[in-house]
Amino acid sequence: MPSPITLRLARPEDAPALLEIYAWYVENTTVTFEYEVPSAAEFESRIRRTLARYPYLVAERDGELLGYAYAAPFRERVAYAWCCEASVYVRRDMHRLGIGRMLYQQLEKYLRAQNVASMDACISYPNKDSIKFHSSLDFERVARFSKCAFKMGRWVDIVWMQKILKESDTPPDPFIPFPDLKM
Secondary structure, three states: OOOOOEEEEOOHHHHHHHHHHHHHHHHHOOOOOOOOOOOHHHHHHHHHHHHOOOOEEEEEEOOEEEEEEEEEEOOOOHHHOOEEEEEEEEOHHHOOOOHHHHHHHHHHHHHHHOOOOEEEEEEEEOOHHHHHHHHHOOOEEEEEEEEEEEEOOEEEEEEEEEEEOOOOOOOOOOOOOHHHOOO
C-alpha cells in the first residue's frame, strides 16, 4: 500500500522536480501558453516571487513531488488585491487520484485566510476535463474569449472560471500577504 499523499509549502529547491511536471504541459499541450520550458533558475525565481505574496503548495509522497498549485495576482493594480488567479498542475501519470482537488482545497483555505474574495482560473478551451474539475469545486464559468493565444499551430480560446470565496464587504478586510498569515 502506498504512503499517503501530503501537502506542504513549495521550497525554491523544489524547482527542478516541479519543472519536470510543468515541462510536459509546455511541450505537449495548450494548458499553458508558454512556448519554451523555463530554466530551473527561472522556475525557482517564480516560486520565491509567489511565496512573497501568495501560497505555493506541493503534493508529495515519499519525497516524490506529484503536483503543485499556487495563486498569483489576477491583475497588478491595487484594486485587484482581493482577487487571484489559481493554477494547478499534476504529474501526467497521477491524474484522477484527487491530488489536484487536495491542492486546490488547501490553497482555498489559505486564500480565505488572506481575505481573498475570489479565486479565478484561466482555462484553455476546449478542455472539458479542466472545466469539469473546476465545476466540481464550485467554480462557475464567467467568460469565454476567442482566439486569445496561438500555440501548437492553432488558435486557442480561453474560458475564465471563478469561485467566490467571500461575499463582498465594503470596505473589504485588508489583504494579508502570505508570509504575514498566522495559521
